Amino acid sequence: xxxxxxxxxxxxxxxxxxxxxxxxxxxxxxxxxxxxxxxxxxxxxxxxxxxxxxxxxxxxxxxxxxxxxxxxxxxxxxxxxxxxxxxxxxxxxxxxxxxxxxxxxxxxxxxxxxxxxxxxxxxxxxxxxxxxxxxxxxxxxxxxxxxxxxxxxxxxxxxxxxxxxxxxxxxxxxxxxxxxxxxxxxxxxxxxxxxxxxxxxxxxxxxxxxxxxxxxxxxxxxxxxxxxxxxxxxxxxxxx
Amino acid sequence: xxxxxxxxxxxxxxxxxxxxxxxxxxxxxxxxxxxxxxxxxxxxxxxxxxxxxxxxxxxxxxxxxxxxxxxxxxxxxxxxxxxxxxxxxxxxxxxxxxxxxxxxxxxxxxxxxxxxxxxxxxxxxxxxxxxxxxxxxxxxxxxxxxxxxxxxxxxxxxxxxxxxxxxxxxxxxxxxxxxxxxxxxxxxxxxxxxxxxxxxxxxxxxxxxxxxxxxxxxxxxxxxx
Numbered sequence: 001x002x003x004x005x006x007x008x009x010x011x012x013x014x015x016x017x018x019x020x021x022x023x024x025x026x027x028x029x030x031x032x033x034x035x036x037x038x039x040x041x042x043x044x045x046x047x048x049x050x051x052x053x054x055x056x057x058x059x060x061x062x063x064x065x066x067x068x069x070x071x072x073x074x075x076x077x078x079x080x081x082x083x084x085x086x087x088x089x090x091x092x093x094x095x096x097x098x099x100x101x102x103x104x105x106x107x108x109x110x111x112x113x114x115x116x117x118x119x120x121x122x123x124x125x126x127x128x129x130x131x132x133x134x135x136x137x138x139x140x141x142x143x144x145x146x147x148x149x150x151x152x153x154x155x156x157x158x159x160x161x162x163x164x165x166x167x168x169x170x171x172x173x174x175x176x177x178x179x180x181x182x183x184x185x186x187x188x189x190x191x192x193x194x195x196x197x198x199x200x201x202x203x204x205x206x207x208x209x210x211x212x213x214x215x216x217x218x219x220x221x222x223x224x225x226x227x228x229x230x231x232x233x234x235x236x237x238x239x240x
Numbered sequence: 241x242x243x244x245x246x247x248x249x250x251x252x253x254x255x256x257x258x259x260x261x262x263x264x265x266x267x268x269x270x271x272x273x274x275x276x277x278x279x280x281x282x283x284x285x286x287x288x289x290x291x292x293x294x295x296x297x298x299x300x301x302x303x304x305x306x307x308x309x310x311x312x313x314x315x316x317x318x319x320x321x322x323x324x325x326x327x328x329x330x331x332x333x334x335x336x337x338x339x340x341x342x343x344x345x346x347x348x349x350x351x352x353x354x355x356x357x358x359x360x361x362x363x364x365x366x367x368x369x370x371x372x373x374x375x376x377x378x379x380x381x382x383x384x385x386x387x388x389x390x391x392x393x394x395x396x397x398x399x400x401x402x403x404x405x406x407x408x409x410x411x412x413x414x415x416x417x418x419x420x421x422x423x424x425x426x427x428x429x430x431x432x433x434x435x436x437x438x439x440x441x442x443x444x445x446x447x448x449x450x451x452x453x454x455x456x457x458x459x460x461x462x463x464x465x
Contacts, residue, residue: 075461131412138409141399151395154458158388158413161454165416165447172423172439 008229015223022216029212033205040202049107051205055213056099057125061163063093063217064128067135068160071153083149084232086156087139088224090132092217097129124166131159145232243338246331250339255346257316264312265350272305272355276362294363295425299418301359302378303385305351306414307407310389313344314397333460337390341455344386352378365429373428377441381421384448388413391455394462413451420444 033051040047067086074082104122105115116122135155142148198206258265279297280290317323326336356375360367389410396405420440427437 127412127415131409134405134409134412137401138395138399138405141401141405147398150461150464151398154391154395154462155409157458158391158451158454161450162413162416165443165450168443169416169419172420172443 004233005230008226008233011226011229012223013226015219015221015226017219018215018222019219022212022219025208025212025215029205029209032208037202037205043111046107046110047202049103051209053100053103053107054206055209056096056103058210059213059217060093060096060100060125060128062214063089063096063221064132065160065163067093067132067152067156068163071156071160074149074153080145080149080232081229083145083152084228085221085225086152087228088221090135090156091224092220094129094132094136095220096213096217097125097132100125101129120169124169127166128159128163131155131162135159145235243332243335246335247338247342250326250331250336251342251346254313254316254340254343258343258347264309265347268305268308268347268351269354271308272301272351273358275301275304276355276359280362290363291365294359294365295422295429297363298356298359298374298378298425299381299422301355302352302381303411303414303418305355306348306382306385306389307410309347309351310344310386310393310410311403311406313340313390314393315402318397327463333463334456336463337456337459340394341386341390341452344390345382348382348386349379352382368431370428370431374425377421377424377428377444380441380444380448381417384417384444384451385414387448387451387455391459391462394459417444417447420447 029051033048037048039045066089070082070086070089073079074086101122104119104125108117108119108122109115135152138155139148139152142151276297279293279300283290283293314323317326331339356378359365360371365371389406392410392413393402393406396402396409399405420443424437424440424444427440
């Protein structure tokens with residue numbers, strides 16, 4: 001038992017180290033984007049929120065998608081550690097989701113003139129966020145850890161399948177959200193929208209920010225996974 | 241017993257219980273009518289005509305009535321350990337899902353069938369042939385609502401907060417089909433060309449198909465003992 005607790009503590013320590021490195025990189029991103037990058041021509045200073053908003057969206061979506069993928073693996077391998085990872089990933093996804101839902105309105109106010117424009121993409125981020133709020137409500141209402149893991153995996157998989165429907169609805173719904181600057185849908189060559197979307201000087205901090213937020217995700221999830229593992233061991237010791 | 245016959249037997253059992261009591265059915269219908277009335281009275285009659293609200297009201301009413309109907313689906317089985325008996329029966333878990341889903345769908349369609357003409361009447365919707373199309377959209381939506389709802393209510397019923405957790409978990413899943421159904425309804429009622437609303441109907445049909453298959457696969461995992 002002690003060896004298992006030590007292992008969990010080591011995981012938490014590793015997670016903290018990764019998080020500290022990621023936070024230092026984040027500080028670098030702030031310096032680079034606020035001090036060393038010119039303001040965007042049309043949006044001015046408000047544009048700089050993109051360096052937090054877009055990578056948060058990436059991290060949150062990755063977190064939620066991984067909950068679904070791990071749910072599938074759970075039914076295949078039946079390993080309770082996968083549920084601990086899913087729980088950690090969902091919780092970290094909620095943190096990044098909170099970032100998207102706060103930075104989005106802060107950007108929208110000067111650019112669109114309103115805090116909340118019912119833009120489909122922000123709305124459906126809210127939807128995904130609420131879905132995972134329900135995921136945690138269900139988890140906390142269940143006492144049997146096996147049942148909690150099973151039901152968590154079911155909701156995770158259903159959420160994963162819901163994501164394409166959310167995206168389809170987004171594109172069918174009239175959107176005023178700016179087009180994605182990375183990975184946008186293909187369009188005919190020569191079309192003005194297909195032009196390089198962002199000059200390199202503005203794109204470079206963004207790409208660095210994506211890497212930083214990915215590392216931040218890994219750091220948070222590793223720490224949270226270790227905490228979950230230690231909590232589980234404490235519960236087991238209590239019942240033994 | 242074949243899988244289909246088992247599913248029909250389970251659906252038949254549920255519907256017979258409903259028919260004998262009729263409490264849930266009557267309550268769900270009265271609830272749907274009350275929601276319609278709430279919308280009528282919660283607006284300023286001088287500035288907002290009922291007809292302008294009609295498509296939104298239809299989908300809020302049908303979604304809420306579905307939630308009410310789904311809540312009772314497994315609560316019924318929780319009493320006197322009926323669920324254990326059902327799980328011990330020599331039928332596959334997939335048949336159990338199809339039986340439960342069919343019963344829920346039938347229940348919701350009956351509530352919808354009563355609420356729909358009342359909605360037409362209360363909200364001054366033109367009784368044109370387009371209404372049949374809207375009714376078709378309502379059937380398509382009910383299929384998806386109940387497919388997802390049957391799976392989720394089988395999970396929430398295991399908790400002490402079933403009535404609260406079901407809407408919290410289910411509504412995020414219902415919003416894409418509600419968006420599609422409402423999008424189609426608005427355009428159909430405005431007699432727009434089919435090209436403008438067919439995409440929403442296709443999305444709704446795809447949602448039904450995908451979630452029926454997914455729920456059939458996942459329900460046995462929910463019911464694992």
